[in-house]
Amino acid sequence: MESRRVVMMSLVNAAAITSLVRARAADAMFPGPVTDDTPKATVIKGTPPVLDFGDGTRIPCDKSAFLTLWEGRTFWLTFGAGRSSYRLRAQGEAVLFAMGAMKALLMTLAFAPERLDHVNGGWKLKVQDPKNYVLGDVMLPGKPYWPINDADFTGFGDSDSSGLSGPMHGSGGMGSGPTQGNAGGGPSSGPSVASDLLKVDAFTSYVVLKKKLSLEDVRRRAQLLVQ
Numbered sequence: 683m684e685s686r687r688v689v690m691m692s693l694v695n696a697a698a699i700t701s702l703v704r705a706r707a708a709d710a711m712f713p714g715p716v717t718d719d720t721p722k723a724t725v726i727k728g729t730p731p732v733l734d735f736g737d738g739t740r741i742p743c744d745k746s747a748f749l750t751l752w753e754g755r756t757f758w759l760t761f762g763a764g765r766s767s768y769r770l771r772a773q774g775e776a777v778l779f780a781m782g783a784m785k786a787l788l789m790t791l792a793f794a795p796e797r798l799d800h801v802n803g804g805w806k807l808k809v810q811d812p813k814n815y816v817l818g819d820v821m822l823p824g825k826p827y828w829p830i831n832d833a834d835f836t837g838f839g840d841s842d843s844s845g846l847s848g849p850m851h852g853s854g855g856m857g858s859g860p861t862q863g864n865a866g867g868g869p870s871s872g873p874s875v876a877s878d879l880l881k882v883d884a885f886t887s888y889v890v891l892k893k894k895l896s897l898e899d900v901r902r903r904a905q906l907l908v909q
Contacts, residue, residue: 737754739752740802748761748783750787751783751788751791751805751806752805756891756893757891758788764779764885765884766882767881772882773828776829780888784888785822786817787805788890788897789820790815790816791900792900793909817907819907824894826886826887832884
């Protein structure tokens with residue numbers, strides 16, 4: 683079990699670093715040359731490793747990185763994870779998770795900041811309950827980075843996302859999709875060890891530059907459903 687947790691942490695770490703490397707290479711999210719606004723981080727070794735952006739934002743590469751709006755001097759950052767029998771479905775869930783977290787947390791910070799705690803440069807709900815998010819929609823600039831998955835890293839889907847399946851799926855989550863069941867999406871006969879070992883875990887991140895979306899922009903542009 684411990685080795686599986688290490689795999690999960692490594693994947694989160696890799697997702698963050700991959701995103702940052704792509705940003706520095708002027709990925710599609712950041713057209714044009716790399717500027718001082720482009721987020722850059724160094725990795726501090728430890729258990730878990732920490733991404734240090736040099737401006738007070740320090741992201742631990744563990745499960746606490748999720749469902750958190752990381753605020754740097756020039757950017758907002760969220761992470762997403764997904765799990766499925768199908769690689770593309772897992773990657774799609776990760777994208778929905780990262781995007782949903784970005785929208786919900788930005789709107790909550792803009793309209794109800796008293797519901798959030800600010801720790802090490804990250805904003806998260808004081809009380810983890812979906813009804814505490816300000817819900818609605820706001821157009822986000824850019825796009826999530828292409829997800830990575832444990833199948834690509836280990837040759838099979840077997841990283842431990844225990845504890846993530848709750849936030850990612852169902853009423854408590856930012857993403858969508860089943861946590862159990864057969865590959866075809868039909869009626870489930872319950873989990874099995876064999877099917878669980880075939881699950882693919884995917885991870886991604888979403889970066890939004892503040893110059894492209896400030897909190898004032900969120901307040902002007904958001905369409906609220908529940909405040």
